Amino acid sequence: xxxxxxxxxxxxxxxxxxxxxxxxxxxxxxxxxxxxxxxxxxxxxxxxxxxxxxxxxxxxxxxxxxxxxxxxxxxxxxxxxxxxxxxxxxxxxxxxxxxxxxxxxxxxxxxxxxxxxxxxxxxxxxxxxxxxxxxx
Numbered sequence: 001x002x003x004x005x006x007x008x009x010x011x012x013x014x015x016x017x018x019x020x021x022x023x024x025x026x027x028x029x030x031x032x033x034x035x036x037x038x039x040x041x042x043x044x045x046x047x048x049x050x051x052x053x054x055x056x057x058x059x060x061x062x063x064x065x066x067x068x069x070x071x072x073x074x075x076x077x078x079x080x081x082x083x084x085x086x087x088x089x090x091x092x093x094x095x096x097x098x099x100x101x102x103x104x105x106x107x108x109x110x111x112x113x114x115x116x117x118x119x120x121x122x123x124x125x126x127x128x129x130x131x132x133x134x135x136x
Contacts, residue, residue, distance in 0.1 A: 041077075043081070044077045044080075044081050047077075047081050047084075047121070047123065047127075048075040048076060048077065048081075048084065049075075050121050050122070051075050051084060051086075051117060051121060051127070052072055052074070052075040054116070054117050054120040054121060055072040055075065055086060055113070055117065056071075056072050058113055058116045058117060058120075059071070059072055059088065059106070059113065061116075062106075062109045062112055062113055062116070063105065063106070063109070066105055068090075068101075068102045068105050068106075069090070069091040069092070070088040070089060070090050070091065070102060070106065070133065071088065071089050071091060072086065072087075072088060072089075073087040073088060073089040073134055074086075074087040075087070078130060081127060082125070082127050082128070083127055083128050083129075083130065084127045084128070084129055084130070085129075085130050085132065086129050086130065086131050086132070087132050087133075087134050088102075088103075088106060088131060088132070088133045088134070089133070089134050089135075089136050090102055090133060090135070090136050091136070092136070093135070093136055094135070094136075099133045099135060100133075102133050103131060103132065103133040106131045106133070107131055110129060110131065113129065114126055114128070114129060117129075
């Protein structure tokens with residue numbers, strides 16, 4: 001059986017000019033995975049919106065027995081959708097010490113919050129949460 005000759009074309013346009021990414025292994029090319037390139041991950045945004053809607057009801061309910069009250073300000077992937085950053089906003093204006101106490105109160109109830117979110121989102125694995133309180 002004869003082997004087929006590979007048809008190798010010489011492209012002078014590509015060979016004649018050097019590009020900034022020449023010699024970079026495509027698996028490790030950071031420009032293709034750079035989130036600042038303008039592409040919005042639709043599924044990540046969808047999950048964040050779903051978790052945001054769930055947390056709108058769960059956080060006030062979990063904090064109901066305490067002296068604190070907070071609203072969900074934003075939910076963002078932090079670095080990916082396996083871990084989410086939840087930004088909370090205090091209902092009242094507090095100083096920095098009170099905001100840290102509110103954040104501590106929410107972190108202490110993080111297990112109950114994650115369990116409640118797991119029952120309300122459509123995902124096999126529930127992401128972990130990092131809570132930050134922003135001033136109002």
